[in-house]
Amino acid sequence: MGQEEIFIKEIKKYKTLTIIFAIISVILAILLIYFSLNIRQVVIEKKASIDQQVELQAELDSILREYEIIKSEYGELNEQLSEKDSAIVRQAKEIERLIHAQADYRKIKKKLELLQNQGKEYVYLLDSLYTVNKNLTLENKEVKEKNIKLSQEKEELVKEKEVLSEKVSTATKLKAYNISFKGIALRLSGKKESETEKAKRIDQFQVSFTLSENELIPAGELNLYCRISLPDGRVLALGSGDAYTFTNNEKLLQYTIKSTIQYENKAKKITMVWDLRKGDKAVPGTYTAQLFTDTDYIGEAILVLK
Numbered sequence: 001m002g003q004e005e006i007f008i009k010e011i012k013k014y015k016t017l018t019i020i021f022a023i024i025s026v027i028l029a030i031l032l033i034y035f036s037l038n039i040r041q042v043v044i045e046k047k048a049s050i051d052q053q054v055e056l057q058a059e060l061d062s063i064l065r066e067y068e069i070i071k072s073e074y075g076e077l078n079e080q081l082s083e084k085d086s087a088i089v090r091q092a093k094e095i096e097r098l099i100h101a102q103a104d105y106r107k108i109k110k111k112l113e114l115l116q117n118q119g120k121e122y123v124y125l126l127d128s129l130y131t132v133n134k135n136l137t138l139e140n141k142e143v144k145e146k147n148i149k150l151s152q153e154k155e156e157l158v159k160e161k162e163v164l165s166e167k168v169s170t171a172t173k174l175k176a177y178n179i180s181f182k183g184i185a186l187r188l189s190g191k192k193e194s195e196t197e198k199a200k201r202i203d204q205f206q207v208s209f210t211l212s213e214n215e216l217i218p219a220g221e222l223n224l225y226c227r228i229s230l231p232d233g234r235v236l237a238l239g240s241g242d243a244y245t246f247t248n249n250e251k252l253l254q255y256t257i258k259s260t261i262q263y264e265n266k267a268k269k270i271t272m273v274w275d276l277r278k279g280d281k282a283v284p285g286t287y288t289a290q291l292f293t294d295t296d297y298i299g300e301a302i303l304v305l306k
Contacts, residue, residue, distance in 0.1 A: 057099050059112055174217065176209040176270075176299035181289045183282065183305060199305040202282035205236075205274045207257070207289045209299065213267040222263040225255040225292040226272045231285025236274060248292050255292075 095111050185196045186203040196202065207226050225246050228236045236256040237244045245252050257272040276282065282305055290300040 057096075173296050174214055174293055174298050175212040176291045177212065179207070179209040179289075179291070179299050179301040181287070181301035181303045182206045182208075183303060197304070197306055199282040199284045202305065203276055205276075205287070205289070205303070206271060207273075207291070207301070208269070208271045209291065209301075211261075211263070211268045211270055211298075213265065215265045217263070217265065219264050220262070222261050223294050224259045224261065224270065224272070225253075226257040226259075226274075227253065227288075227290045227292070228256040228274060229288040229290070231283060231287065246292065246294065248295070248297065253292070 091111070091114065095108060098108050098111070182195050182205070183197060183199075183202040184204045184206050185194050185198075185201040186192065187194070205228055207228075211224075223246070230236065235254045237254045240254070242252075245254050246258075247253070257274050259270065259272050261268065261270065284305050287303045287305065288300060289303070291298045
């Protein structure tokens with residue numbers, strides 16, 4: 001083979017390699033452009049996805065903020081809708097999970113719309129509860145005011161009744177006035193009396209008084225009792241048995257003198273006498289004479305002996 005043929009062959013080989021290199025360069029350029037476009041598209045899509053994620057999160061946060069503001073405005077009423085509240089909270093957590101997982105945009109959007117509708121329904125229910133509670137509060141206030149008024153009227157009636165009862169009770173009581181409690185010394189076989197304050201001269205005690213007039217008490221037989229207490233507190237009496245007692249205000253009391261009179265609703269002067277028995281002697285000190293009927297205490301007087 002001549003030198004010229006070898007040269008021609010080398011030239012052909014060079015041309016072939018040049019063509020191959022050119023083809024490879026074109027292919028590489030095309031691949032580079034393709035991958036550049038793909039990477040750009042991925043970046044664009046990634047940015048769009050991030051933007052969507054931020055948008056969706058912002059929308060979710062906005063809905064939840066409004067929801068929390070509404071809850072704070074209605075206070076304790078939220079407790080009555082705890083089940084509804086729990087459902088809304090669960091839905092919000094599910095949407096947040098889908099956002100972080102970069103789930104389908106339209107799916108998340110749909111769930112956000114559903115959450116917003118649930119929030120509106122919650123507000124409507126809260127408004128209804130507020131209205132009902134407000135009406136109940138007004139009704140309760142009216143009922144309470146009526147009850148207070150009725151209670152006040154009842155108290156006034158009770159007071160009026162008590163006052164009336166007290167007046168009637170007072171009006172139907174007898175009283176003793178001008179009460180005189182004396183120690184008497186007897187002379188000339190008991191025919192002559194003289195008042196004395198000396199204990200050793202006392203022969204009898206006399207209690208005199210005027211029984212009040214009262215037309216509200218039925219006329220007829222009336223028992224009067226006199227209790228004379230000695231300085232040591234003992235009560236003078238004929239005996240200690242029940243025959244010498246009477247009942248007043250549910251208490252059994254001993255009496256010294258008992259007198260039964262015919263009461264005719266008019267003022268009446270009464271004298272009740274206690275004779276010292278043979279061998280008895282009065283002692284110095286303060287004596288008390290208390291007066292009673294079967295139902296009332298009507299007065300008292302004291303006597304001081306020397």
